[in-house]
Amino acid sequence: MTSASWKRTERDIAEKDYAQQVYDLARYYHWRCYHTHDSRHSPAGYPDLSMVHGRRHVYAEIKAEKGKLAPEQRAWLVALYEAGHEVFVWRPSYWWQVADVLSGVYVTSRSDR
Secondary structure, three states: OOHHHHHHHHHHOOHHHHHHHHHHHHHHOOOEEEEOOOHHHOOOOOOOEEEEEOOEEEEEEEOOOOOOOOHHHHHHHHHHHHOOOEEEEEOHHHHHHHHHHHHOOOOOHHHHO
16 A cells, blocks of 8 residues: 555545444453444533553544544543543544554553552
């Protein structure tokens, strides 16, 4: 795959499909994952994925490459971060970070609490 075709694929992937890829990788690395499949009766803006592995609890908002955070999503991520959790906004171009976090290569100081 050429660099140009990767960029096109990365830009064109649907948010739902990308979220499934993140979820699948998390399960591969034995994370316990929660994803609300129907958010109509859930609090507005709650992160897409809540994942636990050992002493780590990671919240991730999944966005398409050009997707924007809603104010409610930002408020949830800030509140969770201030409570000591690891929070991320993951886009297809951040796949390297997704892989590093879920494989345990990347650990923030927040997870040491």
